Amino acid sequence: MDKVKIVALKESVLEDNNQDAQNLRDELQSRGICLLNLMSSPGSGKTTTLLALNKAFAGRLRWGVMEADIDSAVDAQAIQDAGIPAVQLHTGGMCHLDADMTRQGIAALGMENAELIVLENIGNLVCPAEFDTGAAINMTILSVPEGDDKPAKYPLMYETCDILVVNKIDTLPVFDFDKARVERDARIRNPKIEIFYISAKTGEGVQVLADTLVSKVKEWILK
Amino acid sequence: MDKVKIVALKESVLEDNNQDAQNLRDELQSRGICLLNLMSSPGSGKTTTLLALNKAFAGRLRWGVMEADIDSAVDAQAIQDAGIPAVQLHTGGMCHLDADMTRQGIAALGMENAELIVLENIGNLVCPAEFDTGAAINMTILSVPEGDDKPAKYPLMYETCDILVVNKIDTLPVFDFDKARVERDARIRNPKIEIFYISAKTGEGVQVLADTLVSKVKEWILK
Numbered sequence: 001m002d003k004v005k006i007v008a009l010k011e012s013v014l015e016d017n018n019q020d021a022q023n024l025r026d027e028l029q030s031r032g033i034c035l036l037n038l039m040s041s042p043g044s045g046k047t048t049t050l051l052a053l054n055k056a057f058a059g060r061l062r063w064g065v066m067e068a069d070i071d072s073a074v075d076a077q078a079i080q081d082a083g084i085p086a087v088q089l090h091t092g093g094m095c096h097l098d099a100d101m102t103r104q105g106i107a108a109l110g111m112e113n114a115e116l117i118v119l120e121n122i123g124n125l126v127c128p129a130e131f132d133t134g135a136a137i138n139m140t141i142l143s144v145p146e147g148d149d150k151p152a153k154y155p156l157m158y159e160t161c162d163i164l165v166v167n168k169i170d171t172l173p174v175f176d177f178d179k180a181r182v183e184r185d186a187r188i189r190n191p192k193i194e195i196f197y198i199s200a201k202t203g204e205g206v207q208v209l210a211d212t213l214v215s216k217v218k219e220w221i222l223k
Numbered sequence: 224m225d226k227v228k229i230v231a232l233k234e235s236v237l238e239d240n241n242q243d244a245q246n247l248r249d250e251l252q253s254r255g256i257c258l259l260n261l262m263s264s265p266g267s268g269k270t271t272t273l274l275a276l277n278k279a280f281a282g283r284l285r286w287g288v289m290e291a292d293i294d295s296a297v298d299a300q301a302i303q304d305a306g307i308p309a310v311q312l313h314t315g316g317m318c319h320l321d322a323d324m325t326r327q328g329i330a331a332l333g334m335e336n337a338e339l340i341v342l343e344n345i346g347n348l349v350c351p352a353e354f355d356t357g358a359a360i361n362m363t364i365l366s367v368p369e370g371d372d373k374p375a376k377y378p379l380m381y382e383t384c385d386i387l388v389v390n391k392i393d394t395l396p397v398f399d400f401d402k403a404r405v406e407r408d409a410r411i412r413n414p415k416i417e418i419f420y421i422s423a424k425t426g427e428g429v430q431v432l433a434d435t436l437v438s439k440v441k442e443w444i445l446k
Contacts, residue, residue, distance in 0.1 A: 041265045042348050042377065043369025070349065072375045093379070095318065095349035123376070124349050125265050126293065126318035145368035145391065146266025152295045153346070154265065156316070168368065174394055 004076040006088045007108040009068075009101045017131060021099035024134030028106075034116050034220040035102070036213070037135035039157065041150075042123030044143040045167045047075045048200040050118060051082055055203075056210030061217060063116035066105040068097055075120065085111055096127035099134045116217045125154040136220045137213075139163040144171050148178045151185035159189045163196065165209060170199040227299040229311045230331040232291075232324045240354060244322035247357030251329075257339050257443040258325070259436070260358035262380065264373075265346030267366040268390045270298045271423040273341060274305055278426075279433030284440060286339035289328040291320055298343065308334055319350035322357045339440045348377040359443045360436075362386040367394050371401045374408035382412045386419065388432060393422040 028035055040046050050065060057063070064085035067076035076088035087109045091097065097105070102119055109117065119135065121128040140161040142150050145168060151158045158164065164186055166179070179197075186193050196212070198205035251258055263269050273288060280286070287308035290299035299311035310332045314320065320328070325342055332340065342358065344351040363384040365373050368391060374381045381387065387409055389402070402420075409416050419435070421428035 041346070041369075042373055043264060043366075069376055071378050072372070074372055074375065093349075093353070095347075122349060123264070124318075124347055126316075126345060126347050127350065130316070143266075143368065145366065145394070146264075149295070149297055150265055152297065153292055155294050171368070171394070171397055174397055 002080070004073050004080045004086055004088050005108065006073055006090060007105065008090045008092060009104050011094065017098045021132035021134040024099045024103055025136060028134065029136070029220070029223065032221045033114050034137065034217040035133070035135045036116060036118045036137045036139060037121055037133045038118055038139050038141070039121045039125070039128045039161070040123060040141035041125050041146055044123070044141040044146065045200050046120050046123070046141055047078055049141060049165065049167060049198070050079060050120065052198070052200040052203060052206045053210050053213065054082055054084055056206045057214065060214050061116050062114055063118065064109050064111045064114050065118045065120060066109055067120045068105070068122050070122065085109065091122060095122055095124055096131050097121055097133055098131045102133040115221060125150065125157050129154070129157040129160045137162050137216060139165060141165045141167050142182065143168040144175050144177045148181045151182055151189065155189045158186045158193060161190070161193060163194050166195065166197045167200055169197050169204060170202050225303070227296050227303045227309055227311050228331065229296055229313060230328065231313045231315060232320070232327050234317065240321045244355035244357040247322045247326055248359060251357065252359070252443070252446065255444045256337050257360065257440040258356070258358045259339060259341045259360045259362060260344060260356045261341055261362050261364070262344045262348070262351045262384070263346060263364035264348050264369055267346070267364040267369065268423050269343050269346070269364055270301055272364060272388065272390060272421070273302060273343065275421070275423040275426060275429045276433050276436065277305060277307055279429045280437060283437050284339050285337050286341065287332050287334045287337050288341045288343060289332055290343045291328070291345050293345065308332065314345060318345055318347055319354050320344055320356055321354045325356040338444060348373065348380050352380040352383045360385050360439060362388060364388045364390050365405065366391040367398050367400045371404045374405055374412065378412045381409045381416060384413070384416060386417050389418065389420045390423055392420050392427060393425050
């Protein structure tokens with residue numbers, strides 16, 4: 001297997017990230033590319049979820065992945081080894097990506113014909129939620145072992161996201177996790193949030209999420 | 224039960240956090256107070272670990288807890304309900320605490336006779352590791368469900384910490400988690416790091432950790 005490409009991102013010099021993010025979103029739409037920004041705590045299962053989605057996409061999307069990390073290339077390597085175009089982005093200690101860093105990543109991925117590009121953001125529930133990356137879809141994963149109090153504690157993440165994926169539901173019998181509390185606290189912040197329950201490990205629930213994403217991507221591209 | 228005190232922290236105006244942190248550390252030592260900075264991902268079990276430690280301390284330490292969060296007061300309330308003096312610190316969206324914010328928290332806690340004050344930092348493996356809070360002991364928790372790749376992915380956290388607590392070891396049979404990998408990757412970054420395995424839920428391993436902390440606090444106070 002080939003070694004994955006690693007790109008060191010440069011810090012942005014632009015002052016107005018919101019404007020820059022809107023420009024990137026418009027540019028991507030005109031190129032027929034839907035950008036999905038995937039955020040979560042460390043260890044919620046972002047990469048495993050992407051691998052499970054790849055199977056469930058079943059070739060319906062041309063897609064690629066940008067893996068952002070402080071260090072290491074384990075995630076991008078795992079994605080690339082599954083046959084998905086991938087690039088590893090190193091942020092040099094930065095705790096989030098902004099639109100300009102995302103743009104550097106898209107250029108490095110170099111997939112002109114992609115319909116979907118996923119940015120796997122730094123594992124962090126705080127800072128990534130504060131920076132618009134230019135994504136058309138913002139999605140967060142909450143894994144059952146993290147506990148049901150996360151929407152109450154990290155409200156901006158849930159306000160920002162269109163989709164909440166509750167992962168590792170195969171471990172529900174092992175942990176005290178109140179689904180109703182999660183749904184209530186997330187919807188207080190964001191009444192429109194769509195919630196899916198999956199186990200990326202066993203595959204439970206993944207097909208429904210994959211079908212929804214395929215629809216949303218096609219809809220965005222045709223908009 | 225009484226409602227817990229909530230304090231909104233002000234952002235620091237000081238430019239040199241490292242110097243300010245050293246000043247705070249010296250001041251606390253002269254007052255006979257050991258500050259422990261507890262860091263981890265969201266949902267690793269920081270609060271549950273503190274509750275388990277309280278039982279295992281068995282009255283050997285006068286101690287209190289500062290719970291830092293973006294929002295909510297669930298953690299400080301749980302600590303206070305267990306009979307431990309506690310204060311909830313709200314960071315107003317900030318992803319970490321620096322020394323000056325920690326100083327504000329200590330003042331709000333108002334425990335002149337404390338031997339140990341624990342700062343439960345924002346759940347975040349990135350930013351809190353970058354800011355010296357003035358703590359005498361830095362401790363991080365990695366929970367088994369988060370996975371064994373965290374020391375490779377978030378190196379600064381493990382470089383910064385004196386103690387690594389691997390929590391939720393009761394779930395080891397449910398997850399693929401390679402202890403040897405964690406120990407190797409953590410020690411590459413920090414050969415001196417002390418590693419403990421516990422389940423805050425079942426109590427396994429907590430006594431050894433509690434005894435170690437009691438010794439370290441007494442040693443620091445007498446230094």
